[in-house]
Amino acid sequence: MELLGDPTGIAALKALAQADKSYLKFLINEARSNTDLCTRFTDPQGVHWVLRIDPATGNLLVEPVG
Numbered sequence: 415m416e417l418l419g420d421p422t423g424i425a426a427l428k429a430l431a432q433a434d435k436s437y438l439k440f441l442i443n444e445a446r447s448n449t450d451l452c453t454r455f456t457d458p459q460g461v462h463w464v465l466r467i468d469p470a471t472g473n474l475l476v477e478p479v480g
Contacts, residue, residue: 416473423476426457427465441465442474454479 417424431438444453445467452466462479 416471417476418473419476420463420478422461423457423463423478426459426461426463427455427476430455430457442467445474 417427427438427441441453441455442465445451445465451469452464454462454464456462464477464479466475466477467473468475
């Protein structure tokens with residue numbers, strides 16, 4: 415599983431994971447359980463991001479909302 419996408423979003427996700435590893439696990443499980451294979455999260459600066467799972471590769475893709 416690779417983490418791909420926007421470098422700022424990846425850094426935000428990694429910062430959230432360092433603060434609380436269970437939150438990252440929650441986000442991944444949330445994305446896997448949604449029919450569209452994605453979930454949203456907000457970084458500490460208030461920017462909204464989408465975390466998507468590529469079902470073919472299992473990779474995680476971080477992109478800005480919009």
